[in-house]
Amino acid sequence: MSGSSFSYSRSLLSVLSPELINWDERLSSSELKIAIIGFGKMGLLHSGILNLLIPGVVKAVVDKSFLLTFGASRIIKLIRFYRDIEEMLKKIEPDVVYVTTPTSSHYSLVRVLMEHGLKYIFVEKPPTFNSEQLRGLLSVKKPEQVVMVGFQKKYALTFRHAKLLLENGVIGEVEKVSSYIRSGDILEPFNRFGAMGRGVLLDLGVHLIDLLTWFFKIKGVIRAESKSLYTHVDDIFKAELESYEGYMLAIEASWSNPEYRVPETYIEVQGSHGVIKVTEDYLKVSTSIEHDLLGNRREAAFYKPHYYQGIPPVNLADPEYTIENMHFLESIQEAREPLTSIEKSNETMRLIDELYETAGKR
Amino acid sequence: MVKEILLGDNPFLGVSHLAHEKARSEQSEAVGLEAKASVLKAGLEGGVTGYTFSTHRVNLELLEYLSRQYPEVVARLNYYILIPYAQGYVRRANVYGTVGLVKTVIRDIVFKHPVDSLTSALALNLNRLASLFIGMEANPYLKILPSDRVKAILLHEVLTELIMAYSLTKLLHELKRFIEKKLGVGFGLETRNIGQLNKYLEKNNIQVEYVMTPMNPLGYQMAPSKKEAEEAIRKLREKGTKIIAINILASGAVTVEKACEYLKQFKDNIYALAYGTTKPHRAKENAIILRRKLFT
Numbered sequence: 001m002s003g004s005s006f007s008y009s010r011s012l013l014s015v016l017s018p019e020l021i022n023w024d025e026r027l028s029s030s031e032l033k034i035a036i037i038g039f040g041k042m043g044l045l046h047s048g049i050l051n052l053l054i055p056g057v058v059k060a061v062v063d064k065s066f067l068l069t070f071g072a073s074r075i076i077k078l079i080r081f082y083r084d085i086e087e088m089l090k091k092i093e094p095d096v097v098y099v100t101t102p103t104s105s106h107y108s109l110v111r112v113l114m115e116h117g118l119k120y121i122f123v124e125k126p127p128t129f130n131s132e133q134l135r136g137l138l139s140v141k142k143p144e145q146v147v148m149v150g151f152q153k154k155y156a157l158t159f160r161h162a163k164l165l166l167e168n169g170v171i172g173e174v175e176k177v178s179s180y181i182r183s184g185d186i187l188e189p190f191n192r193f194g195a196m197g198r199g200v201l202l203d204l205g206v207h208l209i210d211l212l213t214w215f216f217k218i219k220g221v222i223r224a225e226s227k228s229l230y231t232h233v234d235d236i237f238k239a240e241l242e243s244y245e246g247y248m249l250a251i252e253a254s255w256s257n258p259e260y261r262v263p264e265t266y267i268e269v270q271g272s273h274g275v276i277k278v279t280e281d282y283l284k285v286s287t288s289i290e291h292d293l294l295g296n297r298r299e300a301a302f303y304k305p306h307y308y309q310g311i312p313p314v315n316l317a318d319p320e321y322t323i324e325n326m327h328f329l330e331s332i333q334e335a336r337e338p339l340t341s342i343e344k345s346n347e348t349m350r351l352i353d354e355l356y357e358t359a360g361k362r
Numbered sequence: 363m364v365k366e367i368l369l370g371d372n373p374f375l376g377v378s379h380l381a382h383e384k385a386r387s388e389q390s391e392a393v394g395l396e397a398k399a400s401v402l403k404a405g406l407e408g409g410v411t412g413y414t415f416s417t418h419r420v421n422l423e424l425l426e427y428l429s430r431q432y433p434e435v436v437a438r439l440n441y442y443i444l445i446p447y448a449q450g451y452v453r454r455a456n457v458y459g460t461v462g463l464v465k466t467v468i469r470d471i472v473f474k475h476p477v478d479s480l481t482s483a484l485a486l487n488l489n490r491l492a493s494l495f496i497g498m499e500a501n502p503y504l505k506i507l508p509s510d511r512v513k514a515i516l517l518h519e520v521l522t523e524l525i526m527a528y529s530l531t532k533l534l535h536e537l538k539r540f541i542e543k544k545l546g547v548g549f550g551l552e553t554r555n556i557g558q559l560n561k562y563l564e565k566n567n568i569q570v571e572y573v574m575t576p577m578n579p580l581g582y583q584m585a586p587s588k589k590e591a592e593e594a595i596r597k598l599r600e601k602g603t604k605i606i607a608i609n610i611l612a613s614g615a616v617t618v619e620k621a622c623e624y625l626k627q628f629k630d631n632i633y634a635l636a637y638g639t640t641k642p643h644r645a646k647e648n649a650i651i652l653r654r655k656l657f658t
Contacts, residue, residue: 040460041452048527052558065461074488076528102459185456192459261376262449305615310581310588315554316523 013307016160019326020311026330027054032120035060035094037085037109038101039068042124042150045317046098047079049325052314060092085109089116096120096332100150103203104196107133110147114140120332124150126206127342129196131349137342147342148328151210153265153280154340155327156320157307162267162278163215170291171271177216177249178270181208183263185255189230199233201226201355205253208265209355210340210348212251215267217244218351224358229256239355274298280318364656366634367649368442369405370608371415373640374398374424375447395427397640402428403435404642408649412440414574414606414636416518417499418447422506429506441512442574442606442634444552445499448520467495474498489533493540500545514548514572515541522551526562534568548572550606555585560594573598576609577632579616579624583609595631604633611637618648622655629656 014021034050036043039061047058060080063069073081082088097118099109107128113121114137127149128134141147153159166174181204193199201209212218219242226234235256241249255263269276274287284301285294294300304319312322324340331338402413415421428436455463468491472479475494483491500515517525517537525534541549550572553559563570577595581588595605607628610621618637625632635652639645 041455044460044524048524051527052523052555067461067464071464071488075492075530075533078529185453190457192457303613303615305578305580305582305612308582310584310591313586314558315583315585316520316527 012161013157013309013311015164016157016307017311017323019155019323019330020313023313023326023330026333027326030054030057030329030333032057032095032329032332033059033092034096034098035062035088035092036098036100037062038099038105038124039063039065039072039081040100040102043098043100045321046100046122046325049314049316049322050329051078052316053322053325053329059094060088062088085112089118094118096122099123103129107137110137111140114142114145114147117142119145120328121145121147122150122328123147123342125152125210126202126349126352127345128349129198129202131346131353134342134346134349138346141342146331146338148331148338149340149342149345150324151207151340151345151348152318152320152324153207153211154214155323156280156318157323158278158280158283158302158304159211159265159267161283161302161307162269162276165276165283165285165293166215166269168291168293170274170285170289170293171269171276171287172273172289174216174243174245174269174271175247176270177212177247177267179208179212179250179265179267180252180254181205181263181265182252182254182257182260184258184260185263186230186235187256187258191231193231193233197233198356199226199228199231199235199237200253200255201234201237202352204255204263205237205251206348206352208251208253208267209351210345211265211267212241212249213347213351215269216249218242218249218347219244221351221354221358222248224355226359234359237355237359239358241351280304280320364629364632364635364652366411366440366606367405367409367652368412368414368440368606368634368636369402369410369645370636370638371413371418371421372638374401374638375416375418375420395424398424399428399432399435400642401640401645402439403432405645405649406435406438408646409653410439410645410649412442412513412634414442414444414608416444416447417503418450422502425503425506436506437508437511439511441503441507442550442572443500443503443512443515444518444574445496445515446518446521448518471495471498474501489536492533493536493544496537496540497545504545504547509546512547514550515545516550516552516572516574519552519554522553522559523555526553526555526558529562529566531566531568534566538568538570550574550604552608554583556598557586557590557594560597563598569601570603572604572606572633574606574608574636577605577607577625577628578610578612579620580612582612582615592628595628599631605631606634606636607632608636610635618651619655622651625656632656 062082069081222240224239227236229235236254238252277284282303290296314322538549548571552574556575576583584591
């Protein structure tokens with residue numbers, strides 16, 4: 001990695017992460033009251049980041065587990081714990097609610113919150129089980145309500161950078177895309193997702209599909225197949241998609257790959273003049289054209305340390321989670337639609353349905 | 363003044379903050395116990411004085427192996443233990459859900475400490491239960507390591523950040539008391555939010571012996587900003603906290619020489635430096651360079 005890579009990526013930061021510009025001024029006046037529904041891994045993560053960004057901003061947590069709410073209330077005195085959503089809404093009157101429960105409950109919870117008239121809602125990915133449920137939510141959503149979905153990969157600076165390079169034709173016309181999202185989370189028989197009937201594509205692959213629909217114009221599914229290894233749902237999902245321009249996109253989603261200690265998303269874009277390889281960790285570009293976006297070079301590689309230099313202001317899990325939360329809070333403050341609004345998730349969920357249908361799953 | 367050079371375990375566990383791709387390749391390089399042992403031995407030759415590791419079973423296997431095969435290596439190193447191995451719990455939460463994970467952990471604690479856990483549960487003292495968890499994680503290592511060589515147990519960054527986020531001051535006091543008094547070793551916190559940690563400790567008038575935090579010329583993993591992180595490090599040092607600088611090579615994005623240039627200005631504030639590698643020659647060379655540039 002050359003020294004010029006550093007200065008180049010530094011100058012790009014304001015373009016790639018506008019959320020971080022004067023963030024303390026933009027958020028310091030925030031007097032929002034935030035509540036979290038679901039105190040699992042994601043609930044802990046979001047509330048932790050939010051409280052580190054704006055101390056004390058999380059006022060309440062709702063979880064149906066007695067064990068969790070009772071235990072947590074004995075230790076955490078800063079936050080009120082509830083097992084009933086209505087009671088929390090009545091007593092706390094939050095401005096913002098984060099829904100970080102399992103996917104199967106997203107639709108009903110978001111709907112309840114919308115009908116209650118809550119103005120700002122964050123729901124973890126995937127927003128719903130399928131696109132029909134998503135349309136159901138959109139049909140009851142009022143124009144002034146803001147619902148953001150936790151597609152946090154769009155807040156990772158490597159992927160944002162890749163999109164910028166693609167849009168500016170740095171590798172010419174796109175000819176082929178290969179991609180995967182893999183983790184080693186499920187390596188033994190397991191039944192937690194059985195009742196839902198959808199597995200890795202919905203739970204993990206949805207990130208990849210969301211990135212691909214953001215990068216490219218996808219027409220539809222050519223072929224799709226899934227395999228169960230440890231569960232009764234898809235543990236590995238492979239498919240081929242077609243773009244409107246006619247090129248193919250190969251995808252793979254797996255949560256049963258023992259080589260992956262943590263999940264990794266990989267997209268390789270072959271263009272008429274070069275190639276882009278991008279993950280959460282790095283962006284590598286090789287092209288035959290000198291482009292000012294590459295500092296007039298033909299090869300470049302950027303890793304996380306090149307992007308996240310003294311940013312973001314909170315480090316808890318991957319940096320994109322903090323940027324995602326800042327984006328949501330700033331969208332509220334500045335009254336604008338978030339990058340990952342529920343409306344913008346429609347195409348992703350439609351494609352997820354089509355993939356399952358093509359693979360012969362419901 | 364820099365007093366110690368530590369080898370870190372991340373590459374042995376398949377952890378790289380640069381790229382998962384690199385982590386997988388490094389892990390395959392140091393797949394055997396002998397390969398890991400040779401990294402530690404080479405490090406010692408270069409001037410490494412300690413090993414900092416999390417409570418992952420790979421480390422237990424390695425330290426047991428070293429105790430059998432190379433007791434002289436075990437006897438020469440100081441140890442800084444990070445608790446818990448957070449990614450292991452994240453994976454278990456992914457599979458069993460958080461409630462399932464909590465139940466499993468409680469069951470393990472009850473199994474290991476039936477009387478203590480029962481009294482803690484009856485008194486609804488969950489902070490005490492958390493101490494038992496720390497003890498349960500640490501004990502297998504404390505049994506095999508020379509007691510005078512275990513310098514500190516540090517809370518993993520995920521615990522530290524959540525303690526700050528929820529202002530869990532009582533829990534922090536309880537864990538500190540347990541580690542210092544019951545386990546008889548130094549207490550420390552690992553953080554990637556050093557600016558916020560300094561403010562939190564100051565506000566709650568808490569003094570900790572060790573703080574482990576990233577320090578590198580890029581400011582990678584230094585929050586809330588590089589400048590504020592540096593200021594916090596100076597302030598903590600003034601209050602007597604021993605700073606252990608980690609990720610000094612910004613996950614491999616900078617050379618050891620560049621790292622030294624940057625760290626030189628803080629050498630009076632830093633107690634120990636840590637880096638990780640799977641290559642014996644790198645373990646030795648880096649230690650030699652760090653000693654030459656920062657110990658004089």
